[in-house]
Amino acid sequence: MSVGIYIHVPFCAKKCPYCDFYSCGYSRRIAEDYADGIIRDIENFPDKPTADTIYFGGGTPSLIQSELIGKILQSIYKKFPINSPEITLEVNPCTVDKNKLLLYKQMGVNRLSIGAQSTNDDELKLLGRIHDSETTRKTILTAADAGFDNISCDLMLGIPGQTVESLENSIYKLSDLPVRHISSYILKIEKDTPFENEKIIKQMPDDDFVSDMYLHAVKILNNLSFEQYEISNFAQKGYDSRHNLKYWRCNEYVGFGPAAHSFYNGQRYCYPSDLSSFIKYPLEKIITDSSPADENERIMLGLRLSEGIDLKDFPDKKNYILSKAVAFEKAGLMISTADKLRLTPEGFLLSNSIIAEIIA
Numbered sequence: 547m548s549v550g551i552y553i554h555v556p557f558c559a560k561k562c563p564y565c566d567f568y569s570c571g572y573s574r575r576i577a578e579d580y581a582d583g584i585i586r587d588i589e590n591f592p593d594k595p596t597a598d599t600i601y602f603g604g605g606t607p608s609l610i611q612s613e614l615i616g617k618i619l620q621s622i623y624k625k626f627p628i629n630s631p632e633i634t635l636e637v638n639p640c641t642v643d644k645n646k647l648l649l650y651k652q653m654g655v656n657r658l659s660i661g662a663q664s665t666n667d668d669e670l671k672l673l674g675r676i677h678d679s680e681t682t683r684k685t686i687l688t689a690a691d692a693g694f695d696n697i698s699c700d701l702m703l704g705i706p707g708q709t710v711e712s713l714e715n716s717i718y719k720l721s722d723l724p725v726r727h728i729s730s731y732i733l734k735i736e737k738d739t740p741f742e743n744e745k746i747i748k749q750m751p752d753d754d755f756v757s758d759m760y761l762h763a764v765k766i767l768n769n770l771s772f773e774q775y776e777i778s779n780f781a782q783k784g785y786d787s788r789h790n791l792k793y794w795r796c797n798e799y800v801g802f803g804p805a806a807h808s809f810y811n812g813q814r815y816c817y818p819s820d821l822s823s824f825i826k827y828p829l830e831k832i833i834t835d836s837s838p839a840d841e842n843e844r845i846m847l848g849l850r851l852s853e854g855i856d857l858k859d860f861p862d863k864k865n866y867i868l869s870k871a872v873a874f875e876k877a878g879l880m881i882s883t884a885d886k887l888r889l890t891p892e893g894f895l896l897s898n899s900i901i902a903e904i905i906a
């Protein structure tokens with residue numbers, strides 16, 4: 547099976563106060579050194595597995611010089627056999643223009659993931675984002691004009707002050723644009739971020755309200771032909787993220803760059819979040835798990851997907867799982883058909899505790 551390749555681009559124009567992803571300030575010079583480090587690690591990678599997805603995530607990959615994205619892609623093409631790839635690049639509005647988008651297209655990038663988050667300017671301001679709703683609209687239209695057909699947008703749920711109406715507006719505005727895929731994440735207060743303060747915590751909506759918003763979003767998105775295929779991901783037919791599906795299906799992926807994670811040759815590992823060391827020398831990988839994906843992990847990740855799990859893959863556990871699922875089915879949280887078992891949208895909201903019970 548082909549692997550996915552993930553490149554972590556750890557630069558942001560401004561740190562968003564809710565975000566705990568690894569990123570640093572950007573300068574052209576540091577970005578050049580960073581790209582050299584990525585190319586060094588790609589060239590030194592000990593194997594040459596065939597890859598069919600490439601994902602530039604961050605951080606803000608669209609912030610760095612586009613020619614660096616091109617250089618990194620060239621080194622990937624040179625090193626790995628590449629088979630009809632999906633090549634995704636994360637883009638933040640305010641960091642691209644038509645010229646940059648055309649260059650990405652020429653380089654082979656064929657999917658954009660745009661950090662829209664909301665189309666309500668007050669909500670964007672509260673999130674500390676540098677763009678407004680109009681910039682998002684223009685970015686999406688310019689991307690479509692540059693030839694991108696596969697555009698995804700991030701949409702945030704549970705923003706302080708967000709109402710059912712403003713959420714609906716965001717969904718309708720994004721779905722009116724040439725957007726094929728929406729990732730909808732619930733805002734959480736992460737440890738050691740500026741959002742971890744009393745003023746913001748007091749403004750956070752309560753869990754019941756957020757659950758209602760989530761179920762409402764699922765319903766509207768489904769009505770607009772964005773089919774839910776994972777807890778937080780919705781796509782028009784044929785536009786599921788092939789790269790991200792690898793994570794949930796326990797397929798292999800190889801990550802490059804500080805803070806990048808990998809699952810390769812049965813080993814899960816990551817690199818330290820340390821850009822300045824990464825630029826100087828190859829980082830030592832940190833092995834987080836050296837056993838192939840076990841049954842519990844495959845159940846845990848598989849139940850994140852709307853397709854659920856195939857019980858034929860777990861013959862020894864099948865009866866136990868089904869006995870545990872009975873109560874959840876009665877409560878409308880799970881559905882079993884033939885040999886398949888999956889969570890309903892209501893079940894997705896309680897996925898952690900349901901999965902813990904199923905694999906106990």
Ligand code: SF4
Pocket residue numbers: 557558559560561562565566567569604605606638661
């Ligand atoms: S732009 Fe994205 S990665 Fe960068 S700080 Fe904001 S949310 Fe985090």
